[in-house]
Amino acid sequence: MRKRGDGILDTAPAGLGEAAVPHYHGHRQRLRERFMEAGEAALADYELMELLLFRAIPRRDVKPLAKALVERFGSFAEAIAARPERLREIPGLPESAIVDLKVAEAAARRLARGALEKRTVLSSFSAVMDYCRTAMAYAEREQFRILFLDKRNALIADEVQGVGTVDHTPVYPHEVVRRALELGASALILAHNHPSGDPTPSAADIRMTKEIAVIAQPFGICVHDHLIVGRNGQTSFKGLKLI
Template structure:
């Protein structure tokens, strides 16, 4: 793809944004991503997708509409294309970047005991679910060494409810020979605090699983505003 630098072959002056692109790339190279606000990091991605246009206004609009760099990447492709200037190709490029980040985050927890890599578990769960527009109920199935056997989304619901069937969860754990589970779901509202329904379902699942030798290590709720741990809140 075009790098966006230099002058056109006919000798005409390069568009004004070419110099901006070079300066922004240089700042990223010298100071790293932490030195850039969200919209500038997003600009760096959009340079490749939209080489012939100034993308600074578009990057700012995307961050303003969705809230943050992470929320732009986590937004459904259909909602991204509602923003003027974002076509299907640009939306696909952003979703590819999101998929790559999620693959890296999952790799960080795949081959190590999850309870000793808790911050990586939280990072992965937030990246995978925190910005989803509907509730999802995810289960991390673990073996006796607390290594990950499987990572499955069991249910997808509405904006404020996901049906969970504890006996189905336990049945799946037995099929996988899992001895421990970490439950995860998201609150699209952003507030990660558990509801009374969340608490009742979790305690019912703990009671059903315990006689079968299956431990519920934690139930984590993720949202835009952070996360909540049932274990940390002494709810299980």
């Protein structure tokens, strides 16, 4: 018995020659080293997925499974954002690996949110957009999210107000303003995703945004922007002069 380069004990009897060594012998260690030396940009989506699967599946070649996940959902980001019930449809993917994928998704959201909490939100539009893309762009259902801001445009709260279907989320403008008053917010940034990938605003999106702005205005609450994110891009109502 000898220790392989990836830290797993190789139980192949001595003397059987190289034919007895799995074809992925040493692959895990080489992939880890390449990641640490060159960063995530040096890895394909399926290779980054392999790194996540290593811990949950310690004694198996996970490359075929990693490739299957990326192919099924379209990308690394879409795979970790997939709902657990959809991940469970992948043959050979254990529950422990699904937990690890969802932890990776949560970590990405925490990192993006941290960039917002340390600064005045409006001072970094790119950080706001990055956070919304990380939080929602690859979700399979529409989500309507609100960033509640104080008088200095610092973040008070970030809340998902509703989750709908693949192309619709019910939004109640009076409820949005009521929640802003409860939190003592002075301004709002609205955001939602388009699971279709196309971030073009619909007529309903425009109508709903204007209705929220009209109801909020008498209370001194300003709607700074409405962002739509999708896997194919993002849209700002302010940038389109819709607000």
